[in-house]
Amino acid sequence: MTNLQSYFQTNMLLLEVEVVVVGVGTLGIAISACLNKFNIKNVVLEKEDCCAYLWKKKTYDRLNLHLAKGFCSLPFMPHTTSTLKYLSKMSLFNT
Numbered sequence: 494m495t496n497l498q499s500y501f502q503t504n505m506l507l508l509e510v511e512v513v514v515v516g517v518g519t520l521g522i523a524i525s526a527c528l529n530k531f532n533i534k535n536v537v538l539e540k541e542d543c544c545a546y547l548w549k550k551k552t553y554d555r556l557n558l559h560l561a562k563g564f565c566s567l568p569f570m571p572h573t574t575s576t577l578k579y580l581s582k583m584s585l586f587n588t
């Protein structure tokens with residue numbers, strides 16, 4: 494039995510999904526948003542206790558994105574004109 498099967502059995506979950514996305518980093522969030530847009534059922538699994546684990550727990554607080562905001566937006570969530578060009582780590586989680 495795989496870990497995934499075991500997890501669903503233990504937690505008595507019965508989900509019908511077409512796609513399983515592993516990891517809730519920026520990529521997992523982006524992919525899930527796109528799948529939702531096309532009404533493709535998906536479930537996103539994360540091994541840590543939060544989403545965006547790398548950014549939330551493994552980076553220093555004064556970190557800013559290294560790329561300008563135009564290159565760093567999530568699908569369907571463009572940054573506003575009033576957003577700073579280089580977003581701070583903290584502002585990433587408040588948008």
Ligand SMILES: Cc1cc2nc3c(=O)[nH]c(=O)nc-3n(C[C@H](O)[C@H](O)[C@H](O)COP(=O)(O)OP(=O)(O)OC[C@H]3O[C@@H](n4cnc5c(N)ncnc54)[C@H](O)[C@@H]3O)c2cc1C
Nearest residue numbers: 516517518519520521538539540541546547558559560565
């Ligand atoms: C200092 C720094 C500055 C950066 N600046 C920028 C920038 O300015 N602009 C930009 O676009 N990018 C930047 N990046 C890069 C960006 O952070 C990464 O490209 C991005 O986080 C990659 O996203 P990801 O979802 O692929 O991986 P990650 O963010 O690493 O997410 C992977 C997730 O999968 C989970 N996971 C792994 N294995 C499993 C498993 N077996 N089961 C369940 N969950 C699992 C992990 O816990 C994690 O939450 C920067 C990175 C760093 C370190």
